[in-house]
Amino acid sequence: MSEQIQKFTITIDGKSIQVDPGTTILNAARMIGGEVVPPAMCYYSSLKGSGGKCRTCLVEVSKGSEKDPRPMPKLVASCSTSVMDGMEVKNKSSEKVIDARKGVVEFLLINHPLDCPVCDQAGECHLQDLAFEHGVGQSRYEFERRTFDKVDLGEYIKLHMTRCILCYRCVYTANQLTDNREHGILKRGDAAEISTFIEKNLSNDFIGNVIDVCPVGALTDKTFRFRSRVWYTKPMDASCSCDKCNGNAVLWMIGDEIARVTARKDQYGEVKEFICNDCRFNKKEKSQWNIEGPRKISRHSVISANHYEREIPKHTVLLNKA
Amino acid sequence: MARKLLLNNVHIEGIHNYDVYRKNGGYAAVEKALKTMSPEDVVEEVKKSGLRGRGGAGFPTGMKWSFLAKPEGVPRHLLCNADESEPGTFKDRYLMEKIPHLLIEGMILSSFALGANQSYIYIRGEYMFVLRIVEKAIAEAYANGWLGKNILGTGYDLDLSIMPGAGAYICGEETALIESLEGKRGNPRMKPPFPAIQGLWQRPTVVNNVETITAVVPIVNEGGDEYAKIGxxxxxxxxxxxxxxxxxxxxxxxxxxxxxxxxxxxxxxxxxxxxxxxxxxxxxxxxxxxxxxxxxxxxxxxxxxxxxxxxxxxxxxxxxxxxxxxxxxxxxxxEDQCIVRNTWNFARFYHHESCGQCSPCREGTGWMEKVLHRLEEGHGTIADIDLLWDIQRKIEGNTICPLGDAAAWPVAAAIRHFREEFEWHVNQPKESQIRNYGLVADKSFQTENA
The missing domain is CATH 3.10.20.600 (Ubiquitin-like (UB roll))
Structure with a gap:
């Protein structure tokens, strides 16, 4: 007879859900879905240890738990705070949270170049989305931004540190994929930079995934750089038989050509099944893939904008007739 | 005459040597504790004494010790935080330099109270000369049977190691200290879990300041109640x-x-x-x-x-x-000191020492420093003062570790109490430059005399 596992009730912005103990506030919010989900730039559910760094997911805990109803004194990072039974959380309904998030967006943008028109990540950039949804129109920063030279990390990956927001996702990815530490952070404070060990090449079979986990355009695919804007390409679900990974990927096509291959991301931009370098960089022929059909991208409005999947409302037709 | 508990013997010639220290009543507390008291008794005395953490936060030490998780079969650790790098603070260096055996005695007592068999002193990298002094004292303590296996025949084992930092202020934060001690980059960890549950190598750990640990010696010697009468x-x-x-x-x-x-x-x-x-x-x-x-x-x-x-x-x-x-x-x-210049100096320090892990501190400290520098140089505007206020408000409380708060508080207080001086720097840039840098700062003076 297994004992019934006790579920915790948590209320976020007035919406309640029952979750298992140990779930984080962010994951509970994702279970509810919709507007109550705080944005997250550094948390990545499949990477152990990620989260807590970007501070965009800060929420206000207005009631600690049923047993101890005191509110938490500070805003907490929802990605790394576990829920308690009876916890009440304010996300968008809290002025403090909105204000703090505006601050974080401004902080993230002060050293980020605002060159989206020439950045490869534009259209699928989480920072772009974040700034659009939560930021303010104008920065008050009037000083020179920090800049770095572009670095080649091996044959396929380009690192442009200037755009990095130091979310540490790629560091965790590289650490958790390989036995040796090859990829990490040098220096500290706003001089900190992502680097391989003295610009050594990254040569793991799965290292291409650092491109997918990067929320901004700091790590980009050299086989795709500057070939096309992402919203001019057609994302197609496809699979192949691969002995290293499970072969489930997304092909981004221009006409009949495969422009690039990425792993499949969920609505929060997270990859659940990593793909290998072979699939990502070398299989650019249509014959190598079994195409399943067009992929719906829900999060990035820019990408889905050109796909004309929406039904044309009937009354417009009627109006035209009249 | 005020009572001295830690520095009462510091004037004695050669007190940093084991023999002199022992002759002046050193290690009596260890004898007393190991032979006549149980670990719980020591914790109880510390609780009674009302001792509060001397590193800055002032958290009651006895309470901190009682939070330590004690799962079966998992070793526990005591870490001494000797990474004293706060600008304006140099008391731990003085203690360790002058009377290192007091720290070792405190470490033995505290480790005994917590049931730790391997303890560490994490010392600031810039204090390399102090490290040599403490290292020598540890060797003396080993040689005289105060450290190692079966201390005083009581069956209690303790190894004490010393580890230098590499010059980062952030490694004085307890979880960053633990990361650094584990050989990693000194980034603070997310709390919870607190070190008392999962600290060094995921084991229960207590991190205490040098002065807190040394204060355990007089507490054991004289009793917690006696200690609590002072203050x-x-x-x-x-x-x-x-x-x-x-x-x-x-x-x-x-x-x-x-x-x-x-x-x-x-x-x-x-x-x-x-x-x-x-x-x-x-x-x-x-x-x-x-x-x-x-x-x-x-x-x-x-x-x-x-x-x-x-x-x-x-x-x-x-x-x-x-x-x-x-x-x-x-x-x-x-009266001659410039608060704007001083605040800029502090902000520069925090900018330099931010670990760069979380965004408000990484970007905000640098921004504050730049704005303060502009104000200090006389190129600021009144809007800059409000901007500074807003930046510090958005850093404070929104970071992983207290470094963000520590960077924000001095700026906030300086603006709160000395706003006129900031405004004077904006409105009278020339005068403010001359005051801070003398006539050299006055460009017209330089050209007239060229």
Missing amino acids: IGRSTGTKLISASGNVNKPGVYEIELGLSVEEFIYSDQYLGGMKNGKRLKACVPGGSSVPILPHYLVCKTANGEDRLMSYESLADGGFQTGSMLGSGGFIVFD
Whole structure:
């Protein structure tokens, strides 16, 4: 007879859900879905240890738990705070949270170049989305931004540190994929930079995934750089038989050509099944893939904008007739 | 005469040597504790003493110790935080340099109380000469049977290791210290889990400041109740204060908590008044992180009561009109000092020392430094002052570790109490430059005399 596992009730912005103990506030919010989900730039559910760094997911805990109803004194990072039974959380309904998030967006943008028109990540950039949804129109920063030279990390990956927001996702990815530490952070404070060990090449079979986990355009695919804007390409679900990974990927096509291959991301931009370098960089022929059909991208409005999947409302037709 | 518990023997010639230290009553507390007391008794004495963490936060040590998880079969660790890098604080260096065996004795007692068999002293990398002194003292303690296997035949084993940092202020934060000790990059960890549950190598760990650990020695010697008689209210015992700035006698002082600030600054027994007969302008009572106090709030609180050197009295009035005892880095400013320049200096320090892990601190500290530098140079605007206020407000409380708060508080307090001076820098840039840098700063003077 297994004992019934006790579920915790948590209320976020007035919406309640029952979750298992140990779930984080962010994951509970994702279970509810919709507007109550705080944005997250550094948390990545499949990477152990990620989260807590970007501070965009800060929420206000207005009631600690049923047993101890005191509110938490500070805003907490929802990605790394576990829920308690009876916890009440304010996300968008809290002025403090909105204000703090505006601050974080401004902080993230002060050293980020605002060159989206020439950045490869534009259209699928989480920072772009974040700034659009939560930021303010104008920065008050009037000083020179920090800049770095572009670095080649091996044959396929380009690192442009200037755009990095130091979310540490790629560091965790590289650490958790390989036995040796090859990829990490040098220096500290706003001089900190992502680097391989003295610009050594990254040569793991799965290292291409650092491109997918990067929320901004700091790590980009050299086989795709500057070939096309992402919203001019057609994302197609496809699979192949691969002995290293499970072969489930997304092909981004221009006409009949495969422009690039990425792993499949969920609505929060997270990859659940990593793909290998072979699939990502070398299989650019249509014959190598079994195409399943067009992929719906829900999060990035820019990408889905050109796909004309929406039904044309009937009354417009009627109006035209009249 | 005020009582001294830590520094009472410091004047004795050669006290850093084992023989002299032992002759002057050293290691008596270890004998007493290991032979006649149980670990729980020691924890109980520390609880009774009301000792509060001397590293800055002032958390009751006995309570911290009682939070330590004690799962079966998992080793526990005591870490001594000797990574003293707060600007204005140099008391731990003095203790370790002059009387290193006191720290070792405290480490034995505290480790015994916590049931730790492997303890570490994490010392600041810049204190390499102090590390040599402590290393020698540890070797002496091993040679005389105070460390190692089966201490005093009681069956208690303790190994004590010392580990230097590599020059990062952030490694004084307890979880960053643990990361650094594990050989990783010194980034603070997310809390919870707290080190008392999962610390060094995921084992239960207590991290205490040097002064906290040494204070355990007199507590065991004289009993917790006796220790609690010194001091005032919940601030018990003695505290080392590192005094610096424009006073006649800067240095490390051991005071009984509850001493009035006025007496501390002006009496000949302590700082001996302001240097060159200047007037007091401001005071940072607890190291660079704590809010600065303007002259009218140094000796009196906002209610007109005498301000005392205690955790409560210095914090009286919250951050509006109070400050914190912090780590005891007492910095005194006279009328010639520029608060804007000083705030910029502090901000520069925090910018340099931010680990870069979380965004508000990484980007915000650098931004504050740049804005403050612009103001200090006389190129600022009134809007810059409001901008600074807004930046510090958005850093404070939104970061992983307290470094963000520590960077925000001095800026907030400086603007709160010295806004006129900031405005003067904006409105009278030339005068402010001449005051800070002399006639060299005056460009017209240079060209006229060229």
